[in-house]
Amino acid sequence: MNKKNVIIASILGVVIILLALGAYFYIKEQNRKLTLSYLVSQCKEVGAYEEYEEGYADAYKGTKYVCYNKDYNQLVKFKEDEKSSQETYAFRVETPVEMGNSGDKFEYEIARIVVDTVNPKASKCTYNYRGKADWKPCEEKALIKSLPEISIAKERAYSDLEPLLKEMNERAKKYYMGENSEYNEAKAEEVYEKYEKQLDVLRNTKL
Incomplete structure (x- = not known):
């Protein structure tokens, strides 16, 4: 050579x-980038958080984060108790629409995952958190990869829910302001029934 x-x-x-x-x-x-620790690092901690669940006497203690992510704008991390090896991460979207007269914004959940730090094989996740039946075995990376797809499906369902939510708010304001002549109870119930049905669609997103 x-x-x-x-x-x-x-x-x-x-x-x-x-x-x-x-x-x-x-x-x-x-x-x-496909790790929960990375996703948390991309969010800003805003303080302590408590969450109550039906059938559970105490509040889950956790931390709430604000996120600048196209798929979600909130992330909540919490445990059932300090001794638990399971950490829950809930990805949520807070919308600009208020819920009634409370001043709270309507929010919906994209997905949540429970990671067991002692036994990773026990990790589980859900796209539709309504109880134990919705939990499925899953891996951290698999859930994170699917977040954009879940987010799009949830956003579509919410786009049909938003006008109903706004209409309910307007009717509630008229009622509490004493504008009873403009308040139609039958129509209000009809709107609420539509809202409940669409809310169920949002909570039961199919991929």
């Missing part, structure tokens, strides 16, 4: 090594 060929071979060898290193670090970075 002459000197020229040696130089070419050396250059090609260096290029191959650099490409391999680039691919390695790219894959490593992409995998890092």
